Amino acid sequence: xxxxxxxxxxxxxxxxxxxxxxxxxxxxxxxxxxxxxxxxxxxxxxxxxxxxxxxxxxxxxxxxxxxxxxxxxxxxxxxxxxxxxxxxxxxxxxxxxxxxxxxxxxxxxxxxxxxxxxxxxxxxxxxxxxxxxxxxxxxxxxxxxxxxxxxxxxxxxxxxxxxxxxxxxxxxxxxxxxxxxxxxxxxxxxxxxxxxxxxxxxxxxxxxxxxxxxxxxxxxxxxxxxxxxxxxxxxxxxxxxxxxxxxxxxxxxxxxxxxxxxxxxxxxxxxxxxxxxxxxxxxxxxxxxxxxxxxxxxxxxxxxxxxxxxxxxxxxxxxxxxxxxxxxxxxxxxxxxxxxxxxxxxxxxxxxxxxxxxxxxxxxxxxxxxxxxxxxxxxxxxxxxxxxxxxxxxxxxxxxxxxxxxxxxxxxxxxxxxxxxxxxxxxxxxxxxx
Amino acid sequence: xxxxxxxxxxxxxxxxxxxxxxxxxxxxxxxxxxxxxxxxxxxxxxxxxxxxxxxxxxxxxxxxxxxxxxxxxxxxxxxxxxxxxxxxxxxxxxxxxxxxxxxxxxxxxxxxxxxxxxxxxxxxxxxxxxxxxxxxxxxxx
Numbered sequence: 001x002x003x004x005x006x007x008x009x010x011x012x013x014x015x016x017x018x019x020x021x022x023x024x025x026x027x028x029x030x031x032x033x034x035x036x037x038x039x040x041x042x043x044x045x046x047x048x049x050x051x052x053x054x055x056x057x058x059x060x061x062x063x064x065x066x067x068x069x070x071x072x073x074x075x076x077x078x079x080x081x082x083x084x085x086x087x088x089x090x091x092x093x094x095x096x097x098x099x100x101x102x103x104x105x106x107x108x109x110x111x112x113x114x115x116x117x118x119x120x121x122x123x124x125x126x127x128x129x130x131x132x133x134x135x136x137x138x139x140x141x142x143x144x145x146x147x148x149x150x151x152x153x154x155x156x157x158x159x160x161x162x163x164x165x166x167x168x169x170x171x172x173x174x175x176x177x178x179x180x181x182x183x184x185x186x187x188x189x190x191x192x193x194x195x196x197x198x199x200x201x202x203x204x205x206x207x208x209x210x211x212x213x214x215x216x217x218x219x220x221x222x223x224x225x226x227x228x229x230x231x232x233x234x235x236x237x238x239x240x241x242x243x244x245x246x247x248x249x250x251x252x253x254x255x256x257x258x259x260x261x262x263x264x265x266x267x268x269x270x271x272x273x274x275x276x277x278x279x280x281x282x283x284x285x286x287x288x289x290x291x292x293x294x295x296x297x298x299x300x301x302x303x304x305x306x307x308x309x310x311x312x313x314x315x316x317x318x319x320x321x322x323x324x325x326x327x328x329x330x331x332x333x334x335x336x337x338x339x340x341x342x343x344x345x346x347x348x349x350x351x352x353x354x355x356x357x358x359x360x361x362x363x364x365x366x367x368x369x370x371x372x373x374x375x376x377x378x379x380x381x382x383x384x385x386x387x388x389x390x391x392x393x394x395x396x397x398x399x400x401x402x403x404x405x406x407x408x409x410x411x412x413x414x415x416x417x418x419x420x421x422x423x424x425x426x427x428x429x430x431x432x433x434x
Numbered sequence: 435x436x437x438x439x440x441x442x443x444x445x446x447x448x449x450x451x452x453x454x455x456x457x458x459x460x461x462x463x464x465x466x467x468x469x470x471x472x473x474x475x476x477x478x479x480x481x482x483x484x485x486x487x488x489x490x491x492x493x494x495x496x497x498x499x500x501x502x503x504x505x506x507x508x509x510x511x512x513x514x515x516x517x518x519x520x521x522x523x524x525x526x527x528x529x530x531x532x533x534x535x536x537x538x539x540x541x542x543x544x545x546x547x548x549x550x551x552x553x554x555x556x557x558x559x560x561x562x563x564x565x566x567x568x569x570x571x572x573x574x575x
Contacts (some may be wrong), residue, residue: 137484263518265516267510268513272572273488274554282575311509311513
């Protein structure tokens with residue numbers, strides 16, 4: 001049976017965002033088993049493309065970028081080189097065959113070098129770059145974390161072609177089956193048609209389409225998660241396309257959430273004793289209280305860092321299911337998020353299993369899941385603080401994506417991915433300022 | 435010998451007088467609360483015991499004092515404060531409300547997470563009697 005699923009098609013290789021829409025796909029080929037990239041990265045640096053990008057040159061529209069580095073689906077795409085942007089490399093980095101650190105490494109780039117941005121992934125935290133030799137000939141064509149490049153105010157991702165065809169990860173490069181399974185889930189979720197029904201139910205129930213909230217433990221309770229969206233001194237850097245998200249949801253994001261608290265677990269989110277007695281009613285759970293007070297249209301839910309220490313993955317799944325059920329029953333879209341973990345930590349494998357439970361639930365319920373775990377693998381220390389539990393902050397109170405913080409700070413990445421999903425949601429659900 | 439006999443009679447007489455009045459003799463301390471004292475008081479003590487067990491993650495006591503309607507919540511109750519450290523209850527005083535179905539407690543649970551204290555004010559709780567024992571049954575509304 002074919003089930004209709006939705007894929008958000010945005011920014012498809014042009015400068016202007018494409019209207020969000022749903023696309024019919026068949027989920028009979030689950031994401032968990034299918035991502036086998038067809039890309040065959042070039043192992044050499046001897047390619048000589050027909051076009052030589054430079055910071056000022058007008059690229060030839062007939063240029064064919066490194067075909068051997070390009071996965072099969074991209075062979076039919078319009079060539080890039082729309083407007084190569086020259087950037088200084090500020091951190092040594094590998095160059096990958098695709099937009100994620102599990103893709104094959106095809107080269108390296110060193111601090112102080114120069115790279116030309118020719119494409120980005122849908123979010124923009126990974127960019128496809130060309131490296132040139134001293135004669136100006138392109139010798140490397142691959143992907144790297146965008147934050148490892150110095151980006152000035154002239155770079156606006158709205159003007160950078162989007163390559164949304166490549167998977168975020170290449171599970172075939174890892175030995176662990178569990179890791180490969182989790183890598184197979186995209187960083188930014190596809191949005192299913194069911195969400196429109198949930199949203200419609202929420203509107204019947206009186207939800208506020210301009211309100212969002214966060215549900216979770218100390219990783220979510222971090223005052224630098226979502227809350228800064230309302231600040232006037234935010235710097236989005238190249239992510240100007242997210243400006244409407246700040247305008248629409250910033251005020252709501254800045255309001256405290258009684259469902260996000262340090263030490264919270266998927267058990268205590270249902271314990272009235274953990275509710276804020278100043279605003280919650282007697283015998284009201286933190287989750288019910290938050291939903292009643294804020295009436296959000298979407299809830300960003302992140303549990304796991306505490307739960308993994310005190311329950312089994314099956315118990316975690318049961319509790320998460322209760323959270324999803326309660327959200328959907330109220331017409332609130334639950335946006336699940338996997339949690340980052342340190343492969344050297346004692347709870348590594350449990351963390352993988354917990355995250356896989358989240359992924360299974362997201363698939364079953366057709367609700368969005370941000371695969372933060374996958375995206376954070378490219379960050380130093382997996383985006384984690386020295387305690388290997390909390391996400392690392394970026395050193396400012398305001399959003400500072402002009403500094404490349406999304407490639408160094410787990411919290412900055414968490415914010416970025418959440419805002420990207422919000423952007424997708426507001427487009428597909430037609431949430432505007434009116 | 436005669437003096438001792440007179441003294442004994444006088445003491446017995448005083449004791450009997452106190453019993454007749456139903457009031458303790460002046461200067462006599464009130465009886466300390468026990469499970470065998472007034473039923474109301476037993477309900478309050480059960481709540482205090484339950485809360486103390488909850489912050490300690492004492493599964494045996496929690497299981498014994500949790501009402502049957504909430505048996506499914508046992509895992510949540512046992513682990514409720516497992517993610518914080520040094521949990522304690524400050525200034526806990528529990529009293530039974532009129533009607534006897536609820537107990538109101540003042541005071542607060544204080545626990546540490548990282549370097550910060552988290553406070554959980556005590557509130558009103560439902561109590562039910564099952565098999566002759568008072569059981570904690572969640573928050574009252």
